[in-house]
Amino acid sequence: MEAYKEHHRKFVVKKVRFAIITVSTSRFKLKSSRGQIKDVSGDLAEKMIKEAGYEVVYRDLVPDDIEEIRNVLKACKDKADCILFIGGTGLSPTDVTPEAIEPLLEKKLPGFGELFRIISYQDIGPPAMISRAFAGVYGKTVVFALPGSAQAVKTALEKLILPEISHIVWLVKQGG
Numbered sequence: 001m002e003a004y005k006e007h008h009r010k011f012v013v014k015k016v017r018f019a020i021i022t023v024s025t026s027r028f029k030l031k032s033s034r035g036q037i038k039d040v041s042g043d044l045a046e047k048m049i050k051e052a053g054y055e056v057v058y059r060d061l062v063p064d065d066i067e068e069i070r071n072v073l074k075a076c077k078d079k080a081d082c083i084l085f086i087g088g089t090g091l092s093p094t095d096v097t098p099e100a101i102e103p104l105l106e107k108k109l110p111g112f113g114e115l116f117r118i119i120s121y122q123d124i125g126p127p128a129m130i131s132r133a134f135a136g137v138y139g140k141t142v143v144f145a146l147p148g149s150a151q152a153v154k155t156a157l158e159k160l161i162l163p164e165i166s167h168i169v170w171l172v173k174q175g176g
Helices: 002-009 040-051 066-076 097-104 110-124 126-130 150-174
Strands: 017-023 029-031 037-039 055-062 082-086 134-138 141-146
Touching: 017 040, 017 066, 037 040, 040 055, 040 082, 040 150, 055 066, 066 082, 066 097, 082 150, 097 134, 097 141, 110 126, 110 134, 110 150, 141 150
Parallel strands: 017 055, 017 082, 082 141
Antiparallel strands: 029 037, 134 141
């Protein structure tokens, strides 16, 4: 196993550019004292990504709308190596992130959603099954869709995305 890990570490990119797109859901937005929307989960994602040594090149807040989500996906695909969509992955009628993005993905990474739900189950129990978190590849860009809660963002970034993203981007960009 250690030999595999050592071999695996050789095939990485050093620089990963992230875009963070928060799909607005009122329960995860807080108004600041100035009346502006505070994106708690997006702020946490940006902080964690930068602390890991990666770059955030784009950040936005979009409504729960299929066309809006698709437009920002298309606009970011050449700016970023990895796009994080935060929010819109639940079961409410307004949660449309999977419907917007999954049909456009050229490759899907089912293991991400499966592992995310397993890890989340260990933390929060049965509500983990409600998440429709997913990942895939759009063009030469890796796309992750996460639930909107700050805890979900922390779990996904800390335990899955950040430890592996430089290798995933290498595979998508160079092939392996």
